[in-house]
Amino acid sequence: MFDIKTLESYQAIDNKLYQVMDAEGKLVIPKWKSSLDNEQIVQAYRDLLFVRTADMMAVAYQRQGRMFTYPPNLGQEAIHIAAGLVMQEKDWLVPAFRELGAWLAKGVKLSEVFLYFRGHEDGSRFQEANRVLPVAVPISSQLLHASGLGYALNYQGEDAAVFAFVGDGGTSEGDFHEALNFASVWDAPVVFVIQNNQFAISVPLAMQTRSKNLAVKGIAYGMESIMVDGNDIFAMHDVFSFARDYAVTNKRPILIEAVTYRAGAHTTSDDPTKYRTSEEEEEWAKKDPVLRLQKWLTRKKLWDVSTEEELIASYRKKIDAEFEIAEHYPEYNIDDVFGYLYEEMPDELKRQKNDYMNFINSSGGVK
Ligand SMILES: Cc1ncc(C[n+]2csc(CCOP(=O)(O)OP(=O)(O)O)c2C)c(N)n1
Numbered sequence: 472m473f474d475i476k477t478l479e480s481y482q483a484i485d486n487k488l489y490q491v492m493d494a495e496g497k498l499v500i501p502k503w504k505s506s507l508d509n510e511q512i513v514q515a516y517r518d519l520l521f522v523r524t525a526d527m528m529a530v531a532y533q534r535q536g537r538m539f540t541y542p543p544n545l546g547q548e549a550i551h552i553a554a555g556l557v558m559q560e561k562d563w564l565v566p567a568f569r570e571l572g573a574w575l576a577k578g579v580k581l582s583e584v585f586l587y588f589r590g591h592e593d594g595s596r597f598q599e600a601n602r603v604l605p606v607a608v609p610i611s612s613q614l615l616h617a618s619g620l621g622y623a624l625n626y627q628g629e630d631a632a633v634f635a636f637v638g639d640g641g642t643s644e645g646d647f648h649e650a651l652n653f654a655s656v657w658d659a660p661v662v663f664v665i666q667n668n669q670f671a672i673s674v675p676l677a678m679q680t681r682s683k684n685l686a687v688k689g690i691a692y693g694m695e696s697i698m699v700d701g702n703d704i705f706a707m708h709d710v711f712s713f714a715r716d717y718a719v720t721n722k723r724p725i726l727i728e729a730v731t732y733r734a735g736a737h738t739t740s741d742d743p744t745k746y747r748t749s750e751e752e753e754e755w756a757k758k759d760p761v762l763r764l765q766k767w768l769t770r771k772k773l774w775d776v777s778t779e780e781e782l783i784a785s786y787r788k789k790i791d792a793e794f795e796i797a798e799h800y801p802e803y804n805i806d807d808v809f810g811y812l813y814e815e816m817p818d819e820l821k822r823q824k825n826d827y828m829n830f831i832n833s834s835g836g837v838k
């Protein structure tokens with residue numbers, strides 16, 4: 472079991488990485504036992520396949536001109552599914568914009584995700600999800616909200632945690648440091664998760680920081696921190712389970728660096744061949760989180776790979792149906808885009824609205 476002693480033996484300052492199974496799906500910690508039973512692990516694998524399929528289809532919808540933009544999750548899914556297994560209903564999820572599996576686990580509908588990336592603000596008005604903030608595009612701004620939520624949980628005497636996500640690039644923003652400092656000083660139960668996917672658009676990690684790793688940044692704020700293999704769902708699940716318990720019991724924040732790789736483009740507007748090599752991509756493909764769990768399950772005779780094609784075909788149908796909902800959702804009212812900010816619209820905003828109306832008229836109604 473992962474406990475405080477385990478945490479102490481994986482000091483970020485020593486550059487230690489917590490890993491349970493290697494790229495071949497073989498255990499690197501002898502006698503390790505999961506706190507999940509076999510059925511839960513198989514379900515986690517199915518969930519990994521589902522989000523991977525949905526993610527890849529989202530890219531395809533965008534390529535078909537049916538969605539404006541999309542940030543692929545490819546290669547990072549184990550982090551999200553592991554978080555989904557640990558987060559409880561009363562916990563808050565504070566996302567950045569690349570955590571599809573975690574959003575779905577919290578009850579966000581796939582149709583809402585598609586609606587959001589089709590540019591409709593109702594995609595952030597979750598019908599069934601509890602305690603999830605909307606996607607935050609301004610990098611790291613969400614972490615301040617997370618620390619505030621953690622403070623509020625304490626103030627209201629609730630035993631719950633906040634799961635807050637940020638990217639490696641986000642750790643260079645002032646908001647990251649302010650949020651960590653605030654959470655530590657005010658004992659906010661926030662599980663900060665850095666998804667270190669090695670890139671901030673085209674900026675590689677080596678140009679982002681001179682720190683040994685990103686987990687060490689927590690030390691300066693006096694909080695526990697740990698570096699984990701983000702492509703190892705068992706390692707992520709162990710650490711998330713510990714971190715939630717630690718945050719709620721001790722009313723303390725904790726910092727997790729999940730080391731992974733953004734196997735896809737930054738968004739559908741990006742071309743990674745301009746700034747990284749195919750050799751690097753191939754090296755990381757060998758560490759793929761879905762394949763890794765598949766290998767573990769197959770070795771344990773818990774999974775039959777020959778059933779996968781049919782399963783994925785059934786997922787594709789479900790995902791298409793969710794997309795149809797988003798595609799046929801009522802158009803938004805243009806007045807709502809401009810109308811909420813001021814009691815009386817200032818001239819500059821009137822001008823912008825006018826320009827926009829002219830654009831729509833000239834584009835044949837395309838917003
Ligand atoms: C404050 C701010 N600056 C710049 C941008 C433009 N931008 C969007 S994503 C991104 C890179 C983010 O990298 P990282 O934090 O590593 O997250 P990742 O995209 O890798 O998940 C940048 C610079 C932004 N959205 N907000």
Ligand SMILES: [Mg+2]
Pocket residue numbers: 638639640666667668669670671672
């Ligand atoms: Mg990144």
